Amino acid sequence: MTVDFNRRGFLVGAASVAAATTVLSPSMSWAKDAAKVTRLTPLYGPAPGVAKLNANENPYGPSKKALAAIQEASLSGSYYASESAMALRAMIAERNGVDPEFVAISSGSSGVLAATAINAAQTGNILGPDLFWDTTSMAVEHQEIGKIVRLPKDAGLEIDLDAMYDAIDDSISMVQVVNPNNPTGLLTDPVALKAFCIKASKKATVLVDEAYNEVTDAPESNTMVSLVRDGHDVIVARTFSKIYGLAGMRIGYIIAAPQTIESIGKYGIGSYGLNQAGLAAAIASYEDDEFMNASRAKIREGREMVYSALKENGLTALPSQTNFIFADLGSINAQTFREAMEKENVLIRGIYRDYTNWSRVSMGRLEHVQMYVDALPKVLSQFS
Secondary structure, three states: OOOOOOOOOOOEOHHHHHHHHHHHOEOEEEEEEEOOOEOOOHHHOOOOOEOOOOOOOOOOOHHHHHHHHHHHHOOOOOOOOOHHHHHHHHHHHHHOOOHHHHHHEOOOEEEHHHHHHHHOOOOEEEEOOOOOOOOEEEHHHHHOOOOEEEOOOOOOOOOHHHHHHHOOOOOOEEEEEEOOOOOOOOOOOOHHHHHHHHOOOOOOEEEEEEEOOHOOOHHHOOOOHHHHHHHOEEEEEEEEOOOOOOOOOOOOOOOOOOOHHHHHHEOOOHHHHHHHHHHHHHHHHHOOHHHHHHHHHHHHHHHHHHHHHHHHHHOEEEOOOEEEEEEOOOOHHHHHHHHHHOOOEEOOOOEEOOEOEEEEEEEEOOHHHHHHHHHHHHHHHHOO
């Protein structure tokens, strides 16, 4: 059976992803009284003078080609996006050497990842490392239809593939790997990961979230898409939110066997969840190598700035192949550190799970990265 992607094929997560969060802070908030709602900051993006380094966005996007496509698409904003979704599917399929039936488009990768987790929860639990981007998989716990089984902590914060394989038993329906991992930024060796996926997929579905693949130094070498082509029970997820600079335009996708796409599609709402402007931007960006190369160069420059600043201030960080860095604050609490940095108009992330001394900072515009660098010694001095 083939999937009608105009109506039934999975293109976006449904109510399971309705845990969208509104974060209110001094720099990003709305004030409300009985009579009206007043916007306190610019409607789009961070306020002037605020370094937004907390969400792994690429502030250099959308590219010029994407912006032109958005303007053109907006003129047809009155129409549903079925045809443009089909066009993007075809482009992704051609590049990855599969038929379009192997591709499902989503509102960001969040929709498809949440639906993938819910689909897996029908037959078992989800296995992952102790620390990974688990927001969408948490849908199964929020709905009390399954749980995430986590590996014990790894001293180096790496994914222990051998331990993960040994942990796959009859209760596990899906294994989730994020590569490079978020929030650590660590890249799992692609040769080792490929060997793991081949043997693990004989016991359970393996989901490889490659949100940051295009940010890495060797995207083609690091991807697991070839395993899908070879018929292994592997799902690869990607997004246009990161290197393409389209986080606010919400386009992502998975590549998987057609029967897997169809099964996951039961938890989506079809192309009605997509928008013309986002699809147009994705189509225009997909082969924009000039923009992507320029973005990678800025990301690398920002990373070097942060690494140097951390070292100068006696701190260390994990090696990153992403557009963020996971820094070891030693004895400093990451949430307290985050709050202190926010007072300097620098927004970063706080504590992940119980990793209280680890702090994630994204690579925004270089002038904003410089604000982090400049604020670092001042903030650290408060804890000495």
